[in-house]
Amino acid sequence: MTTAAPFVRFQRVSKTYDAGTSAAVRDLDLDVAPGEFLTLLGPSGSGKTTTLMMLAGFETPTAGAIIVEGEDISRKPAHKRGLGMVFQNYALFPHMTVAQNLAFPLQVRRAGRAEIAAKVEKALAMVRLEGYGNRRPSQLSGGQQQRVAVARALVFEPKAVLMDEPLGALDKSLREQLQYEISRIHRELGVTVIYVTHDQGEALTMSDRIAVFNKGRVEQCGAPNALYDRPANLFVAGFVGENNFLTATIAGSTDKQIRADGKAGTIFATSAGANTGTAIIAVRPERVLLDPAAGDTVTRLNGTVAERYFAGDHVRLVVRLAGDEEVAVKASRIDAEHLPEPGEDVVIGWRAADAFAFPPETTEAPPAPKSPKELQPA
Ligand code: ADP
Helix, strand or coil: CCCCCCCEEEEEEEEEECCCCEEEEEEEEEEECCCCEEEEECCCCCCHHHHHHHHHCCCCCCEEEEEECCEECCCCCHHHCCCEEEECCCCCCCCCCHHHHHHHHHHHCCCCHHHHHHHHHHHHHHCCCCCCCCCCHHHCCHHHHHHHHHHHHHCCCCCEEEEECCCCCCCHHHHHHHHHHHHHHHHHHCCEEEEEECCHHHHHHHCCEEEEEECCEEEEEECHHHHHHCCCCHHHHHHCCCCEEEEEEEEEEECCEEEEEECCEEEEEEECCCCCCEEEEEECHHHCEECCCCCCCEEEEEEEEEEEEECCCEEEEEEEECCCCEEEEEEECCCCCCCCCCCCEEEEEEEHHHEEEECCCCCCCCCCCCCHHHCCCC
8 A cells, every 4th residue: 555645535536427317436535646657447337537537627526525735626627737648549739740749738838949849859758759750640650649649748747647548549569568668657757647448457567556446436456466366356356367256155164264165076265255155266267277286275176178279378278167167277388298188087276375265245336326416516
């Protein structure tokens, strides 16, 4: 967790549309530390963009407050907030050159000629586009245009830059390249970045912390490795990284570990809130072992290989267990002497520490307020 005074604080922020019948963001409490790279991650419609737009000043909270450096800016006009912005299809001015596009935010702020020239040069160097100042946007590739958009958001040295799916329109390899570039720029400048994406891989790669959104609420907020290794609930377990889910009935527990009866045999796992009754067991494909050595708390289940895919650095198997549940296995090609073929009988399993038992509760948010009267005026 962050210890510095927050740079941005969302305080019980809600946003409803259509006279309160549709809630986009519900009771959001979220702090962003100065210099932090915080990502809002979640499926489409979970409230990420609405949250970012309220911070930018393009939407007004229905309730709650947004505090920036101690000041409630909830109703301050967007252009007075001093935040840089990059969107997926951020329209650069097509009739202006790259340099003129970069100069624009400085001219608006009444910077002098010499200062503008120096800052434009610096911004071009930062995104590795030295020498491109005289081109027009139409003479640049999509990736170069997004670089210019990033440079334009940063050229006036804002304290924070907000990015909404800035790489969404680019192909995979360019997207990955720009992920590293934006991370590098963030490190070099120490600027606070608040970044929206639905791509969990992108979020894991770039962020200091990730807030996982679902139905207008934050399910979990933490460092990428914390979310990946210790998801707080089934939603996060399913959305961040990949997980297998098996249903089982808990038969006993010791300390933090549980023993459960699954459809295909006895399952050992670490409790993630489930201690009795039905549990959903989550285990990541890379944690599933082929023919694991037997042990006190080692799960061993019989199955048959249903599918096998070559994936370069690993082989992906789909194993069908008794009871018809399927488990994806990421098998290292280096470790395994023999990787089984489709149709082959196998034993798969895992150590209790590598699987988590969640209660089967849904993570459904409570229903939206029914009457507009329950809401504060917008
Ligand atoms: P995300 O960015 O996670 O895809 P959004 O913040 O865009 O999600 O949307 C959250 C919810 O709010 C969605 O259900 C969306 O349909 C709704 N919503 C967003 N903007 C409006 C609007 N202007 N009018 C009505 N509903 C909206």
